[in-house]
Amino acid sequence: xxxxxxxxxxxxxxxxxxxxxxxxxxxxxxxxxxxxxxxxxxxxxxxxxxxxxxxxxxxxxxxxxxxxxxxxxxxxxxxxxxxxxxxxxxxxx
Amino acid sequence: xxxxxxxxxxxxxxxxxxxxxxxxxxxxxxxxxxxxxxxxxxxxxxxxxxxxxxxxxxxxxxxxxxxxxxxxxxxxxxxxxxxxxxxxxxxxxxxxxxxxxxxxxxxxxxxxxxxxxxxxxxxxxxxxxxxxxxxxxxxxxxxxxxxxxxxxxxxxxxxxxxxxxxxxxxxxxxxxxxxxxxxxxxxxxxxxxxxxxxxxxxxxxxxxxxxxxxxxxxxxxxxxxxxxxxxxxxxxxxxxxxxxxxxxxxxxxxxxxxxxxxxxxxxxxxxxxxxxxxxxxxxxxxxxxxxxxxxxxxxxxxxxxxxxxxxxxxxxxxxxxxxxxxxxxxxxxxxxxxxxxxxxxxxxxxxxxxxxxxxxxxxxxxxxxxxxxxxxx
Numbered sequence: 001x002x003x004x005x006x007x008x009x010x011x012x013x014x015x016x017x018x019x020x021x022x023x024x025x026x027x028x029x030x031x032x033x034x035x036x037x038x039x040x041x042x043x044x045x046x047x048x049x050x051x052x053x054x055x056x057x058x059x060x061x062x063x064x065x066x067x068x069x070x071x072x073x074x075x076x077x078x079x080x081x082x083x084x085x086x087x088x089x090x091x092x093x
Numbered sequence: 094x095x096x097x098x099x100x101x102x103x104x105x106x107x108x109x110x111x112x113x114x115x116x117x118x119x120x121x122x123x124x125x126x127x128x129x130x131x132x133x134x135x136x137x138x139x140x141x142x143x144x145x146x147x148x149x150x151x152x153x154x155x156x157x158x159x160x161x162x163x164x165x166x167x168x169x170x171x172x173x174x175x176x177x178x179x180x181x182x183x184x185x186x187x188x189x190x191x192x193x194x195x196x197x198x199x200x201x202x203x204x205x206x207x208x209x210x211x212x213x214x215x216x217x218x219x220x221x222x223x224x225x226x227x228x229x230x231x232x233x234x235x236x237x238x239x240x241x242x243x244x245x246x247x248x249x250x251x252x253x254x255x256x257x258x259x260x261x262x263x264x265x266x267x268x269x270x271x272x273x274x275x276x277x278x279x280x281x282x283x284x285x286x287x288x289x290x291x292x293x294x295x296x297x298x299x300x301x302x303x304x305x306x307x308x309x310x311x312x313x314x315x316x317x318x319x320x321x322x323x324x325x326x327x328x329x330x331x332x333x334x335x336x337x338x339x340x341x342x343x344x345x346x347x348x349x350x351x352x353x354x355x356x357x358x359x360x361x362x363x364x365x366x367x368x369x370x371x372x373x374x375x376x377x378x379x380x381x382x383x384x385x386x387x388x389x390x391x392x393x394x395x396x397x398x399x400x401x402x403x404x405x406x407x408x409x410x411x412x413x414x415x416x417x418x419x420x421x422x423x424x425x426x427x428x429x430x431x432x433x434x435x436x437x438x439x440x441x442x443x444x445x446x447x448x449x450x451x452x453x454x455x456x457x458x459x460x461x462x463x464x465x466x467x468x469x470x
Contacts, residue, residue: 003136003290003316004241004290004293015252029218029248031248031251031252031354031358032244032245032248032352032354032355032358033352033354034352034353034354034355044290044293044346046241046242046245046290047188047215047216047217047241047242047245048215048216048217048218048219048245049216049218049244049245049248051241051244051293051294051352051355052293052346052352058345058346061345062345062346065315065316065317068317069316072143075459076143077139077143077450077451077455077456077459078136078139078140078143078316080450081136081139081450081451084189084215084450
């Protein structure tokens with residue numbers, strides 16, 4: 001799916017980062033992201049890779065959009081895709 | 094996470110109404126009907142469906158979903174290759190949606206049920222982990238999807254994959270199929286909505302050549318109802334004014350140039366090649382093949398894949414009635430298919446469009462089965 005999911009970088013070790021998604025921490029790879037990323041930054045992620053650093057002025061709007069998508073019923077397909085994406089990174093390290 | 098401060102900006106009913114009225118006005122100004130535009134993204138169709146946007150679109154506007162579901166356009170022989178490998182005893186890992194996609198005779202899920210080693214992973218990094226954990230055993234990652242997943246496959250192959258790991262690439266590239274769909278005989282598509290997050294990688298510039306060659310405008314759109322309505326207003330304005338150009342209506346995420354780092358890795362590993370998209374057409378440059386430098390990680394060059402053996406069985410009869418291809422090229426709707434919601438349901442799909450959460454049929458089935466309320470009234 002092409003939505004991707006936003007998360008907050010908790011820590012960075014080389015090209016691997018721990019990213020927090022709605023309280024769930026996952027490992028994400030940083031080889032594809034085109035800007036330096038550090039703790040506290042927000043990144044957009046897809047199938048276990050960060051693909052974009054979210055500019056600070058866009059973080060609130062981006063998170064608000066996803067919060068709304070996740071408010072849907074459990075059988076909602078967009079919600080399912082986003083939850084699937086959160087799983088798209090390795091488990092809690 | 095944080096409080097949704099800007100909620101009303103996405104869902105403000107008054108704004109939606111205003112945009113809907115504006116859309117009607119612009120479509121009227123085009124002066125003919127129907128005005129047909131296509132989007133190429135499962136997430137767009139989900140958003141249109143879950144908010145009932147289609148019933149708010151003006152009657153003269155047709156918004157159709159094109160070949161935007163990566164699972165759906167993976168061709169039957171590609172699924173057959175993965176199934177054949179699994180039946181040959183090779184361990185195959187793939188994205189979960191691929192399990193139930195029908196091949197000529199069997200799906201990966203079928204052969205897993207019969208004891209073949211088929212693993213579901215969320216991403217290629219998990220497949221690499223499986224390969225590293227069992228170095229004596231070959232592991233093939235059946236890699237599907239568009240630009241957004243192809244960059245992950247490319248990056249994984251550039252960063253020290255283990256020697257027992259290889260990739261069966263069924264990756265597809267969106268821009269070439271837009272040309273094919275536009276050029277199809279009888280095509281009425283006058284404009285495209287491009288998927289916001291795929292364009293995060295490619296940048297909106299990737300569509301410039303297409304617009305120059307075909308004179309059809311492209312608007313990059315976000316995923317919220319107001320994003321989609323606003324993008325449709327802009328797109329129909331461009332149709333009205335005969336002004337073929339690329340407009341980025343999702344600048345929060347998409348830049349003109351896109352993610353250069355990801356693009357470099359993509360083209361270092363893959364090269365475009367012609368290939369069949371399920372039910373649609375042969376698409377020149379529509380498939381992504383591993384370059385010769387990565388031949389040792391190419392499952393097609395590493396194994397002799399015996400697909401002919403599979404075809405000794407008779408193919409399932411219903412598949413011949415599946416209208417998936419015409420639905421994905423925009424010439425038919427799910428409700429035009431005799432199987433839709435009857436012989437073909439998410440629990441036992443006949444065609445790939447009913448399998449994936451991004452498939453047109455699955456989305457229509459989930460949100461009520463008959464989304465275009467105009468044809469009901």
